[in-house]
Amino acid sequence: MRRRAILRSRVRPGHRARRRVRAGGKLAVGRPSETLAGYRALRERIKARAKGRCEVPLCRTRRGPFDLDHVVPRSHGGEDSDDNCLWLCRRCHEHKHRHDILISPLGDGRFHFEFVMRVL
Numbered sequence: 001m002r003r004r005a006i007l008r009s010r011v012r013p014g015h016r017a018r019r020r021v022r023a024g025g026k027l028a029v030g031r032p033s034e035t036l037a038g039y040r041a042l043r044e045r046i047k048a049r050a051k052g053r054c055e056v057p058l059c060r061t062r063r064g065p066f067d068l069d070h071v072v073p074r075s076h077g078g079e080d081s082d083d084n085c086l087w088l089c090r091r092c093h094e095h096k097h098r099h100d101i102l103i104s105p106l107g108d109g110r111f112h113f114e115f116v117m118r119v120l
Contacts, residue, residue, distance in 0.1 A: 042080055043068050050087035061089040069093055071105050082109050
């Protein structure tokens with residue numbers, strides 16, 4: 001309980017906590033066997049593929065912040081590969097998690113996008 005209070009006090013409202021890195025360059029959260037350099041290389045490959053823009057069709061935002069998103073989450077067996085990762089602007093990333101945008105991998109770095117319209 002005390003640890004949670006300490007962590008909350010360090011994070012400003014509206015900002016995401018950054019991942020902590022252990023000594024030796026290993027990621028501390030969720031990727032115990034992968035190096036930080038390997039994860040950064042994946043981010044740079046995906047960013048280059050997207051040409052610095054959001055990869056959701058009809059969005060093409062050029063201004064950040066951007067997120068590296070796993071189409072199939074690692075918790076559901078997704079991998080850190082070019083065929084499972086997208087470069088999304090923060091707005092599209094939020095829409096994906098609210099299920100307004102449905103994304104499925106087709107392989108070879110291609111993805112199928114479905115846009116859900118909600119009626120009030």
